[in-house]
Amino acid sequence: MRARDVNVFYGEKQALFDVDIDLAQNKVTALIGPSGCGKSTFLRCLNRMNDIIDICRVTGSITLDDRDIYSRDIDVVQLRARVGMVFQKPNPFPKSIYENVAYGPRIHGLASKGRELDDVVEQSLRRAGLFDEVSDRLQQPGTSLSGGQQQRLCIARAIAISPEVILMDEPCSALDPIATAKVEELIDELREHYTIAIVTHNMQQAARVSQFTAFFHLGELVEFEATEQIFTNPHDQRTQDYITGRFG
Numbered sequence: 180m181r182a183r184d185v186n187v188f189y190g191e192k193q194a195l196f197d198v199d200i201d202l203a204q205n206k207v208t209a210l211i212g213p214s215g216c217g218k219s220t221f222l223r224c225l226n227r228m229n230d231i232i233d234i235c236r237v238t239g240s241i242t243l244d245d246r247d248i249y250s251r252d253i254d255v256v257q258l259r260a261r262v263g264m265v266f267q268k269p270n271p272f273p274k275s276i277y278e279n280v281a282y283g284p285r286i287h288g289l290a291s292k293g294r295e296l297d298d299v300v301e302q303s304l305r306r307a308g309l310f311d312e313v314s315d316r317l318q319q320p321g322t323s324l325s326g327g328q329q330q331r332l333c334i335a336r337a338i339a340i341s342p343e344v345i346l347m348d349e350p351c352s353a354l355d356p357i358a359t360a361k362v363e364e365l366i367d368e369l370r371e372h373y374t375i376a377i378v379t380h381n382m383q384q385a386a387r388v389s390q391f392t393a394f395f396h397l398g399e400l401v402e403f404e405a406t407e408q409i410f411t412n413p414h415d416q417r418t419q420d421y422i423t424g425r426f427g
């Protein structure tokens with residue numbers, strides 16, 4: 180995915196200024212920066228989640244496989260299937276574990292019923308590292324799982340509709356350290372199949388899971404580099420100050 184000259188406004192207020200980022204295929208890109216710098220705003224531009232905020236306006240270009248995702252002929256439902264999202268707080272549907280994963284493939288016509296659907300559900304749960312923990316209780320409510328399991332269920336739900344890109348907005352911030360470690364491990368495995376962008380407040384997490392890091396400050400993309408470079412030898416003083424904990 181490629182973003183060029185992206186500006187975002189909430190009413191009169193500009194939240195992002197001329198952002199250029201390429202999300203490298205099968206890599207994890209971390210979006211970091213102090214609170215309010217525009218990380219989530221940028222993430223939400225990538226699958227047009229900002230469309231649902233009335234006062235929000237996006238300019239510039241964002242392309243997926245060279246097609247502008249803001250062009251008139253783009254079907255937003257299809258776009259969000261190709262660019263899936265996992266939120267900060269695990270948000271399973273109030274349905275069974277099975278149904279949480281089966282719902283997407285069914286409405287998108289990827290698998291309708293029976294064995295075919297069972298296979299998609301199993302494979303998605305396996306990829307999300309959850310199958311072995313839930314295989315004997317697929318008909319129990321998704322909400323009966325622990326927080327970490329619920330987040331992996333939400334990841335399985337995103338995977339089930341075969342996205343190309345997965346956006347994650349602070350996916351571990353509601354989880355304990357053990358559940359966080361599991362999700363981080365999972366993110367590393369998932370990049371074999373998907374391109375991933377993750378917003379995180381946790382710099383150690385960015386360093387652990389990502390190959391590229393974008394540092395935002397006051398709506399500006401200050402620095403976008405290989406993660407190792409950002410954390411060992413940043414070019415910009417603001418990046419240096421942030422990663423050494425001087426602000427943020």
Ligand SMILES: Nc1ncnc2c1ncn2[C@@H]1O[C@H](COP(=O)(O)OP(=O)(O)OP(=O)(O)O)[C@@H](O)[C@H]1O
Pocket residue numbers: 189194212213214215216217218219220221232
């Ligand atoms: N729905 C909205 N309406 C108006 N302003 C908004 C809205 N969402 C975000 N903003 C503003 O846009 C700016 C960027 O916010 P955003 O949530 O993208 O930052 P962030 O870096 O993700 O912050 P945090 O780390 O605290 O989640 C902030 O000034 C915020 O107040």
